[in-house]
Amino acid sequence: MTTFSNFSIGAQSAIDSSFKSRRTMTGAISRLSTGERTLHGNDPAGASVGDSMRSQSRSATVAARNAENGISFLIAAESALMEIAILNTRLRELAVQKQSGILGTAEVAAITSEENAIIIAANEIADTELNDVDILSEVSLAISTPGQLAYVGVTNKPVLASGVPNIDAQMAVIQRGLGEIGAGINALKGYQSNMYSYASNADAAAAALDEFTDLYLGAKTADPTVDNDGDALQTGALYYNSVDKIFKVYNGSSFVVAVNVSTPLSVSNGGTGAINAADARLNLNAEEAGTSLALAIALG
Numbered sequence: 001m002t003t004f005s006n007f008s009i010g011a012q013s014a015i016d017s018s019f020k021s022r023r024t025m026t027g028a029i030s031r032l033s034t035g036e037r038t039l040h041g042n043d044p045a046g047a048s049v050g051d052s053m054r055s056q057s058r059s060a061t062v063a064a065r066n067a068e069n070g071i072s073f074l075i076a077a078e079s080a081l082m083e084i085a086i087l088n089t090r091l092r093e094l095a096v097q098k099q100s101g102i103l104g105t106a107e108v109a110a111i112t113s114e115e116n117a118i119i120i121a122a123n124e125i126a127d128t129e130l131n132d133v134d135i136l137s138e139v140s141l142a143i144s145t146p147g148q149l150a151y152v153g154v155t156n157k158p159v160l161a162s163g164v165p166n167i168d169a170q171m172a173v174i175q176r177g178l179g180e181i182g183a184g185i186n187a188l189k190g191y192q193s194n195m196y197s198y199a200s201n202a203d204a205a206a207a208a209l210d211e212f213t214d215l216y217l218g219a220k221t222a223d224p225t226v227d228n229d230g231d232a233l234q235t236g237a238l239y240y241n242s243v244d245k246i247f248k249v250y251n252g253s254s255f256v257v258a259v260n261v262s263t264p265l266s267v268s269n270g271g272t273g274a275i276n277a278a279d280a281r282l283n284l285n286a287e288e289a290g291t292s293l294a295l296a297i298a299l300g
Helices: 009-034 044-098 105-126 164-215 277-299
Strands: 138-142 149-153 216-220 238-241 246-250 255-260
Touching: 044 105, 044 138, 044 149, 044 164, 149 164, 164 216
Parallel strands: 216 238
Antiparallel strands: 138 149, 238 246, 246 255
């Protein structure tokens, strides 16, 4: 049975070419506007490495900000402890004064009233919170890209009370807390500097990788017309032709042979170009002979 078809091979080829051109243009515009290499299936391997580096960089930047927040937290805790230390010092002065036997009932009552006011004020300062976290406590901070935790802050909160022995004991607690805060601030500064450096290096590596993949296009079966980002080829772009087994470089208008890996020993200075040991020695002997002749001519 005879069949008829209005299908045109030429028309279908034109349609296919039109669709391919549209996809290429859409992909190029999308990559240009978003900065993403993997849109429309373009260079997923190179993009994966670059994205991993950028992810590490952003995580390091967040870790550095965590360290900065921790430093601010510790500075607030330091200010609180210093205020409590001032109040504790005044409390000790009153305790010594109160022990004097020449004070009357009214004077002792006045000292006791001031002591109570100082204790209430100091305890209120000690209970200060920042973002619902007690500032005179030990806190954890994520200070590295894997989320490693650092514990900083005050391990014991001072609780003031009257009486010289109690006051001296709490002053020791205050001094220990100030030491812990100082050590924590210095440690966080180090973590912060390290993470900012890490982020900067990761960004630089990602940029270098992107630049490298713009120039080295990988293995291909034919001369490419665009780079791995879908952009115009740059002069000096290199790729390996897996069919002819040669490296080719773009000279600004076309690809030319750069290195022929099928003949590792090139024909120069009378060499053979073959790959066996005997011919390799011939190449070396020819090069030595040429060098000796040049030296003899130079010496006259």
